[in-house]
Amino acid sequence: MGIAERKERQRAELREQILAAARRIVTEEGFDALTMRKIADAIEYSAATIYLYFENREAIGLQLCHESFEHLVSYMAPAVQVADPLGRLLAIGRSYARFGIENPAEYRLLFMTHSSFLEALFAAEREHPDPDDPGERAFQFVVDAVRVAGASGKLATDDPELIAEMLWSGVHGVVSLAITCKAALVSSVEDLAETMCRTLVRGISASGDVTLGSRSTS
Amino acid sequence: MGIAERKERQRAELREQILAAARRIVTEEGFDALTMRKIADAIEYSAATIYLYFENREAIGLQLCHESFEHLVSYMAPAVQVADPLGRLLAIGRSYARFGIENPAEYRLLFMTHSSFLEALFAAEREHPDPDDPGERAFQFVVDAVRVAGASGKLATDDPELIAEMLWSGVHGVVSLAITCKAALVSSVEDLAETMCRTLVRGISASGDVTLGSRSTS
DNA sequence: CCCGATTCTGAACAGCGTTCAGAATCCTAT
DNA sequence: ATAGGATTCTGAACGCTGTTCAGAATCGGG
Known part of the structure; x- marks a missing residue:
């Protein structure tokens, strides 16, 4: 048959x-x-x-989102190789930004669409929890990295999820602003992203001065 | 007549x-x-x-944007009263976030619309420079505050426009992410915004520990 | 009171997502 | 081999969108 x-x-x-x-x-x-x-x-x-x-146009967009999340994870995954906790957070931020800069259409679809596929994805995740879901993996990836940094006593604060979401928000701000209107920014997206990552990591670290890895450490 | x-x-x-x-x-x-x-x-x-x-639907949106920029400026303006340079930056960030949280539709129109009114506004500004333009005033407001902080020797870096745009990006990230999908965030927008403002100011300040004003200093 | 200028509107165009009756095809069972 | 039910596909339509335009209606100066 x-x-x-x-x-x-x-x-x-x-x-x-x-x-x-x-x-x-x-x-x-x-x-x-x-x-x-x-x-x-x-x-x-x-x-x-x-x-x-x-089912409809939305469903096609949702499927594209799932695939794009895999794409995003593939950018961030190599950061686990960075041993230093703060260096790893820096590497995650950089790779996230790089994904957005190199794939603006995908980034827009994932995080900037009005109908908010993210909303739909998280709603689905909430109903049928799936640790293998790329979106979930991506977020847990950041939270875990923050936890590691916290455990090593290198963080000034101790709320992994809050800090993870702040880091996410920060880099998201750079990428999304650049996508929405490059014209409004005098600085380059790359400089802005790098400055954001360094500043945030410096801001959350326990000691004021942080040894920041070279920029190529993405 | x-x-x-x-x-x-x-x-x-x-x-x-x-x-x-x-x-x-x-x-x-x-x-x-x-x-x-x-x-x-x-x-x-x-x-x-x-x-x-x-002329068309776009023109109506653009006019609404102009008015909303005035609205945004009215939120941020009181921050000049904060004497301490870093405290002022903190106050600006907080008031910007408050505008976005309290007026999500306006915020979306200004900074998150696909057709990007920001792009159009900046293009118009570039052709007919107008220091009284609310958008220009809002951005210069932040740049000036960064310059003041830099002049007082309280900043670790010295690129006012880069820092201003990073601060903007950071708070924008929090607000826009919250608007696009509240469901994806475990933390409250308010906590996230406050943490972002504090972390960024801490991150750019020359000395590691910063005396951060109470949260009500908006 | 006339007549040009201004103001307004209904109808239309091309495009959109979506639905549905019916045509066309395919595969199975006899 | 063929009848017939299931599957697959399509053209036409519905109601919606922004925008245009000929023509109707109103207005006001001479």
Whole structure:
């Protein structure tokens, strides 16, 4: 009964084609420009067909988000190799910023979309907790790093989640502001991100002066 | 010849009605929900009439932005009364965050809209420089405060604009993240904003320990 | 009171997400 | 081989969007 397998495979393939077309459009023109009819043209099917594979436009965006979260994690993961607790936090911040700068469309989709996919993702996570969820992994990754730094007595404060969210917010601020309007900033995104990471790490460290690794330590 | 005056007054009044209706819709439902036909219903004119008073939907948003910038400045202005340079920076950060938290729709319109009114505002500012422009005033306000702190020798670094933009980015990160998805944050926006302001000021200050004013110093 | 200028509107255009009846295809069972 | 049910696909439509424009209505100076 290889027929059922083949049909399922074909179904999965078309689904993948839809996602590929959608991702291309989002990357090139942004999520607002993602149109069902545009996808339909790209895959050479009618627009109505897409609804046999995805509930609606939102569902396509959500799936793209899941994949982009994996992408983000792949940027941040290497930071665990940095042994020094504060250095690791610095490395995480830098890699997060680099992801946003190098993949603005994905970043916008993940963290800056009006309909807020993040909201939907976190709601889903709350209903069906899944430690393997990339979003959850990414956040826990930061919290853990803060915990390690706290345990080593190098932090001035002791609220891992608060500090993790502050670090996230700080770098997010740089990236999102740069994406929303580069014109409003005189400094380069790179300088801004680097300054932000260093300042935040310096601000949370127990001792005033911190030995900050070289900038290439991303 | 009071007729011309009256006509002009009536014209200005209708224009104001359009803006008032638009502001109400944006505040209650967000900019995406701002529809020409919705405004038309509210002011009891046809949708086409609006185009006699504004070039397009974007122009209405831009005008609302100008007014919201004034609103933002009114939040930050009192911070000049804080004499201590670092305390003033702290006060500015707090008041900026408070504006965003208390006026999320306005904040979103100013700094988080896809079409980026900020971009348009800065482009206009660049063509016709106007020191009285609220946006320009707001940014210069922060830069000046950083300069004062730098001149008093209380800063570790010496690049006023870079530092100003980093401070802006940091608080913007907190506010925008909270607006995009409160659900993703465990900490309260208020705690996050306060921690961010304190950490950033601590991070840029020359001496490690900073005497931070009480939280009510907004 | 006329007539040009101003002000306003209904209808239309092209585009959007989404739905649905029906056509087309495919696979199974006889 | 073929009948027929399930699956897959599509064209047309609905209601919505921003915007344009010809023409109607009003207004005010001469």
